[in-house]
Amino acid sequence: MNAHSMSVLGLTSTEEDVYRHFLRNPGTPQRRIPGTSPDERETVLRAVARLRELRLLHGDDATTWAVDPVVAVPRLAGEQLDAAHRTMRQLVDMRPVLRSLRHERPVPGAAAPGDAAAALVRLEDPRAVRARAGQLAFGARSEVLAADPCDALTPERAAYARHLDLGRLSRTVRVRVLVRTTALADAESLGRMRHLHAGGAAVRVADQLSETVLVCDRHAALVPIDARDTGRGALYTEESGLVSSLVGLFERLWATATDFADLAAVDTGRTVRLTDTQRLVLTAMCAVSKDETGARQARMSLRTYRRHISDVLTLLGACNRAQAALLARERGWV
Known part of the structure; x- marks a missing residue:
C-alpha cells in the first residue's frame, strides 16, 4: 500500500x-x-x-x-x-453468529457450548470443567468473579487455577477473588493469594464461605454440581436469571469479607509465645469455619474458646481472625 x-x-x-x-x-x-x-x-x-x-x-x-x-x-x-x-470485539465473541448459523441447520443432540437456549450444560469430566473454565476466563473482557472455599490447594484445585490463570487476567480485566479464612493457613494457597494480589486482582477473605462460583462478564457462570464434592463436575449457564442470582450471592459475600491487602503481617518486634491451650485454639480456628465446631475440637465451652481466640488476636496484634491466621502461618505456628 x-x-x-x-x-x-x-x-x-x-x-x-x-x-x-x-x-x-x-x-x-x-x-x-x-x-x-x-x-x-x-x-x-x-x-x-x-x-x-x-x-x-x-x-x-x-x-x-x-x-x-x-x-x-x-x-x-x-x-x-x-x-x-x-x-x-465482535470477532472475540462469535457466539451470536454461531447461534444464527445453527438455526439455519439444526444439529440433533446436546446444545453447543455458548448456546443460550440451553439453561444448563452439565460437565462431569474434570478435564471438561477445567477447559470450560479456561475458555471463560480467556474470553473475559471486563470482569471475573471467583469464589473458592477450599482450605488447601490440592493438585486438582491447582490444575483448575492454572487453567483460569487469573494472575494473567488481572492485568487486563477486573478480577475479584473470594477465599476462606482457613486457606491462609495453607502455604500454597497463601502463595497463590499473594500472586493474585501482586498481579492486580482484588482478593478478600471470608470466615463463612461454602460456595464455589466463577462468573465472567456477568454473562456466563460455572458452579459445581455438588458443592461438597467438586469432583462430580460442574454446571455451565448463560441464563440471565441464574447468572444474576450468582452475581448477587457473590456481592453479598464480598461486602462482608476482609480485604487481603489489609492482612499484611505486622512485626511487633517482641517475642510472643503461645500456651498449649492457645495453640490448640489457634489450630482449630484456622481449620474450621464455625466456633461451635472449633470449641468441640478443643474440648471446651464456646465462651472459653472465644475468650482464648480474643487472647490470641491480642498476642498477634491482629485486627481480626483472618489477619491472625495469616500472621500465625508466617510465624510457623500452624
Whole structure:
C-alpha cells in the first residue's frame, strides 16, 4: 500500500483526489474539478457529498474549502480505529453468529457450548470443567468473579487455577477473588493469594464461605454440581436469571469479607509465645469455619474458646481472625 495514500483512512481514490484538489484550490467551485468527464461526474458528486458528510469539505457549491489536514487526518484515523476496535470485539465473541448459523441447520443432540437456549450444560469430566473454565476466563473482557472455599490447594484445585490463570487476567480485566479464612493457613494457597494480589486482582477473605462460583462478564457462570464434592463436575449457564442470582450471592459475600491487602503481617518486634491451650485454639480456628465446631475440637465451652481466640488476636496484634491466621502461618505456628 502507498504510504501517502489516504485509503488507510477510509477514503476511495476519487474521494482523495477531490480532497487534494480543494487543498490546492481553496474557495473554488465544484464544477472546476479537473478531468471530470460526463460519465465520471456522478462519481465525483458522490465523492464530494461523502467528503462533506465526513466534514472534510465545507462551503457551498460555488466556494468550497478543504478542512486543514492537521484536523482531518487525526479525525479519520480515530474513526478507523474505533471501527477496528468494534470489529475486534465482535470477532472475540462469535457466539451470536454461531447461534444464527445453527438455526439455519439444526444439529440433533446436546446444545453447543455458548448456546443460550440451553439453561444448563452439565460437565462431569474434570478435564471438561477445567477447559470450560479456561475458555471463560480467556474470553473475559471486563470482569471475573471467583469464589473458592477450599482450605488447601490440592493438585486438582491447582490444575483448575492454572487453567483460569487469573494472575494473567488481572492485568487486563477486573478480577475479584473470594477465599476462606482457613486457606491462609495453607502455604500454597497463601502463595497463590499473594500472586493474585501482586498481579492486580482484588482478593478478600471470608470466615463463612461454602460456595464455589466463577462468573465472567456477568454473562456466563460455572458452579459445581455438588458443592461438597467438586469432583462430580460442574454446571455451565448463560441464563440471565441464574447468572444474576450468582452475581448477587457473590456481592453479598464480598461486602462482608476482609480485604487481603489489609492482612499484611505486622512485626511487633517482641517475642510472643503461645500456651498449649492457645495453640490448640489457634489450630482449630484456622481449620474450621464455625466456633461451635472449633470449641468441640478443643474440648471446651464456646465462651472459653472465644475468650482464648480474643487472647490470641491480642498476642498477634491482629485486627481480626483472618489477619491472625495469616500472621500465625508466617510465624510457623500452624
